[in-house]
Amino acid sequence: MRVLGVDPGLTRCGVGVVEGVAGRPLTMVGVGVVRTPADAELGHRLVEIERGIERWLDEYRPECVAVERVFSQHNVRTVMGTAQASAVAMLCAARRGIPVALHTPSEVKAAVTGSGRADKAQVGAMVTRLLRLDAPPKPADAADALALAICHIWRAPAQNRLQRAVAAHRTLKGRTA
DSSP: OEEEEEEOOSSEEEEEEEEOOTTSOOEEEEEEEEEOOTTSOHHHHHHHHHHHHHHHHHHHOOSEEEEEOOOOOSOHHHHHHHHHHHHHHHHHHHHTTOOEEEEOHHHHHHHHHSOTTOOHHHHHHHHHHHTTOSSOOSSHHHHHHHHHHHHHHHHHHHHHHHHHHHHHHHHHHHHHO
C-alpha cells in the first residue's frame, strides 16, 4: 500500500509518502513540505497548497491519503488555517477518487511511538527508526506527515475489517426487519 500522509498547515503543510504493509518493513518514498508565505492572501495560500498536493498526487500516485484530523485548540486562527489546509488535501484526493483517512494526533503518536502523548522529537526519532533513515526529516511537519502514513498503513487492515463487519451487520439487520 502506498499512502500520502498530510500534516495540514497554512504556512507549512507536511507531506510524506510511505509504502508497505502492516507487519513488514516500510519504505519512505518521498517527504517534503508545501510552503506558503504568511503574508499572502488566504485564497492564494490555499491555491498554492492545492497545487502542491496535486504535484505530490501526480508524482507518487498514492492509493490512499491520510490526513491529520483537526482538533480544537485554544488558538482559533490556527485551527481554522489547519482545517482549511486539511480540506484542500481531502478535496484533491476526493477529486481523483482516492480514499481519505483521518487520524487524530494522539492516534498517530500512539501508533508510531506507543504513547499518545509523545512529543515531536519522539515522533521524529521513531519515524527515523521505522523507515531506516539517517536522520529525522526536517521540519517536524514532514516527519509528522510520514508518521500519518505509517499510522494508516498499520491501522487500515483493522479498520477495513471493522467497516466490513458493520456493513454485514447492517445488511443482516435489514433482512430481518
